[in-house]
Every structure is written in structure tokens, then in C-alpha cells.
Amino acid sequence: NAGVTQTPKFQVLKTGQSMTLQCAQDMNHEYMSWYRQDPGMGLRLIHYSVGAGITDQGEVPNGYNVSRSTTEDFPLRLLSAAPSQTSVYFCASTSGANVLTFGAGSRLTVL
Amino acid sequence: LAKTTQPISMDSYEGQEVNITCSHNNIATNDYITWYQQFPSQGPRFIIQGYKTKVTNEVASLFIPADRKSSTLSLPRVSLSDTAVYYCLVGDDGNKLVFGAGTILRVKS
Numbered sequence: 001n002a003g004v005t006q007t008p009k010f011q012v013l014k015t016g017q018s019m020t021l022q023c024a025q026d027m028n029h030e031y032m033s034w035y036r037q038d039p040g041m042g043l044r045l046i047h048y049s050v051g052a053g054i055t056d057q058g059e060v061p062n063g064y065n066v067s068r069s070t071t072e073d074f075p076l077r078l079l080s081a082a083p084s085q086t087s088v089y090f091c092a093s094t095s096g097a098n099v100l101t102f103g104a105g106s107r108l109t110v111l
Numbered sequence: 112l113a114k115t116t117q118p119i120s121m122d123s124y125e126g127q128e129v130n131i132t133c134s135h136n137n138i139a140t141n142d143y144i145t146w147y148q149q150f151p152s153q154g155p156r157f158i159i160q161g162y163k164t165k166v167t168n169e170v171a172s173l174f175i176p177a178d179r180k181s182s183t184l185s186l187p188r189v190s191l192s193d194t195a196v197y198y199c200l201v202g203d204d205g206n207k208l209v210f211g212a213g214t215i216l217r218v219k220s
């Protein structure tokens with residue numbers, strides 16, 4: 001059981017570039033979500049999904065897109081990267097009542 | 112979503128018991144209380160969850176009074192490796208949980 005796997009672990013982008021952060025889970029969880037964490041701050045919810053084909057916005061969705069074509073995968077797309085999107089991104093899947101399993105994180109720097 | 116309030120930071124020494132209290136005055140009937148631990152450069156990790164009274168596992172205890180407007184995470188005999196950020200979350204929907212700034216626990220030798 002790998003749990004929640006995120007790739008890449010590190011990425012440097014230039015302003016305006018686009019990219020996709022990958023997230024995969026092997027626990028057959030219906031619920032998945034993406035958070036960002038800025039230095040010294042708590043996690044903020046970007047987007048979430050309650051199952052394949054269903055996504056919704058969290059607290060800070062602007063500049064990001066998601067899709068959920070399978071139960072296992074929940075990629076996060078940055079459409080046109082901005083320096084304000086420099087952050088650590090965490091993907092999570094949820095089992096039972098509110099028990100989230102997080103990935104190791106993807107550290108993104110936008111120059 | 113119920114808002115939570117925790118101390119910004121706490122200091123302790125190895126071997127002591129640490130209690131971190133979280134206030135959640137507008138907790139809803141269906142809400143659970145869940146605590147997570149986060150080490151630097153890692154994702155948060157589930158510690159314990161409860162609905163009312165007391166819950167204990169191999170890592171911690173969670174005390175919830177009858178009115179459920181607060182909860183206390185108790186870590187027995189902390190060690191240096193317990194230095195981390197601790198988050199209290201309240202909600203009934205695992206997909207829309209709001210993380211606050213958490214409590215930075217520093218354990219000293």
C-alpha cells in the first residue's frame with residue numbers, strides 16, 4: 001500500500017508557464033482534495049472531489065483546475081503560474097469521518 | 112464550518128505531559144473533532160478523533176466535555192520527536208476541512 005503518491009516532489013516554473021501536479025491513491029477512497037501551505041501557515045483547501053467525475057472549489061481555487069476521471073487519480077493543473085503560487089502542495093484522500101491521508105507534498109517555486 | 116482557536120505555540124520538556132486545548136464554540140451536532148500532527152516538510156498525519164467524552168489510542172488522548180465547545184489533546188511523556196505543529200479540525204465532511212494555523216509544540220531536553 002503506497003497510500004497517497006504525489007509527483008513531482010520539486011518543481012521550478014517561470015511566470016506564465018503551466019504544469020500539472022499528479023496525485024494518486026491506492027486506498028479506493030472516494031474523497032480526495034488538494035491543499036496549499038505557505039511558509040508558517042496552515043493548509044488552505046484548493047479543490048476537492050467526492051468521487052470520479054465530481055469536483056468542487058475550496059477556499060482558494062483561482063488559478064487552478066482539477067479533474068477526476070478515475071477514483072485513483074486527482075491531478076491539479078496550474079494554468080498560468082504566478083509567483084503567488086509558490087507554495088507546498090499537498091494532496092489528500094479521505095476515509096471514514098474526516099480522516100485524511102496526505103501525500104508527501106510537492107514544493108513549487110514560481111520565478 | 113466550525114472555526115477553531117488554538118494557542119499559537121507551547122513549550123515543554125522531555126518526559127512531561129502536554130495538553131493542547133482547542134476551542135470550537137459553534138461546533139455542529141454532526142461534527143467530529145480530529146487532530147493532526149505535522150513535521151517540517153511532511154504532510155499532516157492523523158493522530159486521534161472523537162465525538163464526545165474521552166478517546167485514547169497508543170499515541171494520545173482526546174478529552175471532550177459534554178458541551179463539546181472545546182477539546183484537549185493530551186500527549187503523555189513527550190520526547191524531542193514530538194516537536195511538531197498540531198492542528199485541531201472540526202467538521203462532518205472530510206472534504207471541506209479548514210486547517211487553522213495550528214499549535215507549534217517545542218519539546219526541549
